[in-house]
Amino acid sequence: MLKKLSFSPVLLAIVLAVAMLLWLLSGDTFSAKDTQPAPQQVAQKQLPQVETRWSEAQLYQATQIAQGQVLPWRSVSIKSQQAGRVEALLKQQGDNVAQGDKLLRLSDEGRSAMLAQAKANLTLRQSELNSARTLGKAQFLSATELTRLESELAKAEAELQNATLAVKQTEPVAPFNGVVDRRHIEVGDLIQTGTALLQLVQIDKLKVTAQIPQQHVSALQLGQQAKVRLLDGRALSGELSFISYAADSATRSYYIEVSVANPQHWRIAGASATLDIALDSVPAHRISPALLSLDNSGKLTVAVVDEQQQVVFYPVQILTADTDGAWVSGLPARAQIITQGAGFVRAGDKVKVAGAKA
Template structure:
């Protein structure tokens, strides 16, 4: 029976298969004893895959925005310096005047006569002193008498000047080029010293005041360009002309003034406007707000891939934001920004990179 089984082709095939299996196993075992196991490597396919795009920083014009109050460049109330009756009105409300123009005239009230008297007295005292000095040289006049005459001449000069001033003050004049904005008196009114007569303003140049928070004042410098935006959309350009050296104790903000030309004499003095101070440009990247995330410290950050193909999170500051995207600072000038997959990787992780394909002119 055994001889028949041994002669069977099936039995012979099984014996040959067993022998081959034993030979193969003995070869693998020998190879394992002679060679160390190969170092295990992570397949490239196992690295996280992120999509990126290259971004180049561009200069971005920073602006400091504040609410401002528009004022005339000059605003003076013309008051009466003499008592009298208004006998003539030389200008009306809204009239343009030049520096030195007469605005009105008050009654004389004897001032012309007083000036003539003061002038005659001055001439007399001048002649008396001249004669006394001649006598003094000849020793016919004492030094005391000469001093008295000099004193009287000085008094006469003062009276003459006062009379001149009083006569000139009955015709008030414009202190600068401007516009008569108000007239407070009418023809025939009796005025006293200190009575308001007219309001004179200069509006061909304006002064705009605003308050700037203390944390932004270091970025301001005199001479910086300023844009003034009015409530109706009109715009004017000016320059930062003054920055206060001390902050307001209540608000901790600093007072600034802006000089703004107003050649068309727009009626905007006394109103409000938005003040935009043009600061020095800074490098910024335009990105989608969806790429912003919070880092471990709670600050806004953007995920990027460095030269070692590792993930980094850069803290950034939003400079401006619109529906299309945001301008941010804090990134290197040229950087590879992760546009897809940033939420699945950590800082320091090595990643595979796939460059984003997008049409020219689109924003990530």
């Protein structure tokens, strides 16, 4: 009699699990052999997105601004060339004078008498020489004596010139048209040679001096028009009349002068002023200062999208700037300027333009 076989539930579960595992492994192997795996899809790189604005270059009248000082066109201190006492003041402070006008008179101190003596001595020496020449022709006078008399005549002529000049210098005259700006003496003062008498200035024409940094002097040319703005709001027009050829060794700046007509004789000599020198017109774009950035070398740049939709950082120069915007040069005549997103791209990056504003 056959014996009936029996299995426990645990053993049965183990057998079934092993059978299921073998079936799964065999199915995966056959599937790998019979079917080709699906190709993997590579994610496409997304281009950075920027916003831009089209800008057209315009001719901009650039100016060079500098702080300067207004000076008289001419200024000279009249000093005494002779010693003496002041007898009369022929011109007072504030008086207009013409070239050659007498300004004051010093005491004679015997100079007129010396002049008269020099004239008489010259007449005598001339007469002696004329007589000697007559005798010399008759061979009654030696050549040596004739030479001595000629020397005496030359000495008398020199003495006459000195005496004449001494008398003339007792009445100093104005060397140019101007105004007596200061008087340093009074009637009765005893003065010596070299004493300052009067200060004479020419103010119908003025000059404004300033210092220009070395990086800007190349843009200046003689004859450029300039506007002189005074602290009280008044303004005068002039032109650039001088540019120094050598920079100041301390400041590395160049000295300039602007000549200005002052027909109204404004009392502005010695005052401060602002110079606006008109430079040549250049193509420029007006942009927001927020669009400016610095490159690795410290130069100002503006980000632009070119025709290949790539980013280009153009170095620019600020011509002028205020709170509303800045005029810059260095960009193409027509430029697609990046207004949003320039800080997230680099030069050469290809970008997607979200929308270009006109």
